[in-house]
Amino acid sequence: MDLLELIVEYHKDSERQGPGSVETTLKALSYIPHLNEKTKIIDIGCGTGGQTITLAKNTVSQITAIDLLPQFLEKLTKKAEENNLKDRITVKEMSMDRLTFEEESFDVIWSEGAIYNIGFENGLSLWRKYLKNNGYIAVSEISWLTDNRPEEIESYWANEYSEIDTIKNKLSVIKRCGYNNVAHFILDSRCWMENYYHPLLEKAEDFLKKYNYAPDAKKFIEEFIIEADMYDRFKNYYSYVFYIAEKR
Ligand code: SAH
Numbered sequence: 425m426d427l428l429e430l431i432v433e434y435h436k437d438s439e440r441q442g443p444g445s446v447e448t449t450l451k452a453l454s455y456i457p458h459l460n461e462k463t464k465i466i467d468i469g470c471g472t473g474g475q476t477i478t479l480a481k482n483t484v485s486q487i488t489a490i491d492l493l494p495q496f497l498e499k500l501t502k503k504a505e506e507n508n509l510k511d512r513i514t515v516k517e518m519s520m521d522r523l524t525f526e527e528e529s530f531d532v533i534w535s536e537g538a539i540y541n542i543g544f545e546n547g548l549s550l551w552r553k554y555l556k557n558n559g560y561i562a563v564s565e566i567s568w569l570t571d572n573r574p575e576e577i578e579s580y581w582a583n584e585y586s587e588i589d590t591i592k593n594k595l596s597v598i599k600r601c602g603y604n605n606v607a608h609f610i611l612d613s614r615c616w617m618e619n620y621y622h623p624l625l626e627k628a629e630d631f632l633k634k635y636n637y638a639p640d641a642k643k644f645i646e647e648f649i650i651e652a653d654m655y656d657r658f659k660n661y662y663s664y665v666f667y668i669a670e671k672r
Pocket of ligand 1: 439440442443444460468469470471472473474475490491492493496518520521535537538541542606640
């Protein structure tokens with residue numbers, strides 16, 4: 425059984441595949457001026473499209489949503505149909521490190537809980553050319569909230585995502601990649617617990633049963649439980665942070 429299959433099966437029926445909330449998406453959106461019918465937004469690593477639907481419902485703009493996993497995109501397509509938003513949401517299977525759009529195609533780049541897949545700095549650099557001049561980027565990225573952390577959480581994240589860094593250093597990376605920082609804010613624990621970990625942890629037992637407690641499935645769930653426990657114990661030290669910046 426491969427890991428990708430487990431990821432798809434565990435996550436495809438969820439509203440979100442990472443920490444976040446409707447309120448968070450709307451708050452980030454509030455920093456982006458002049459959104460109109462002609463505005464083109466790309467949602468990168470959209471997953472099953474929780475934030476895509478929020479963006480579509482709260483703007484009049486055109487949205488292209490891309491993700492690597494077709495099973496997630498199917499869910500988004502269904503949601504777009506159910507919400508009568510099909511005319512403004514275009515769904516495409518594509519890898520975020522090999523976007524096939526023309527340069528300067530978009531006014532806004534959106535990406536929640538996904539840029540880490542190719543690295544924050546790499547993603548910001550790669551994506552910049554697809555933004556029009558003075559276009560905006562709104563991206564959430566896991567960040568340290570304090571200058572010092574307990575060794576246990578420090579080494580956990582060094583292993584899981586070594587690019588995790590302080591907000592101050594993330595803001596420098598954004599600047600270095602050719603954007604001016606506009607705003608940033610920290611996602612609260614509801615975004616992680618109520619909206620992400622809790623609904624998934626509730627499904628863990630049924631999921632294991634479905635796979636007959638196969639070792640790969642058990643390992644997958646165990647790692648997820650450890651991640652959730654780390655957050656529970658060390659949430660004062662890290663969170664997702666939403667960064668909003670303008671192309672310079
Ligand atoms: N934005 C969604 C999903 C976040 S999870 C939410 O917040 O709920 C990260 C997403 O990135 C997953 O849907 C995963 O399939 C996608 N992903 C991972 N690697 C990718 C890649 N190379 N290109 C495009 N999408 C990728």
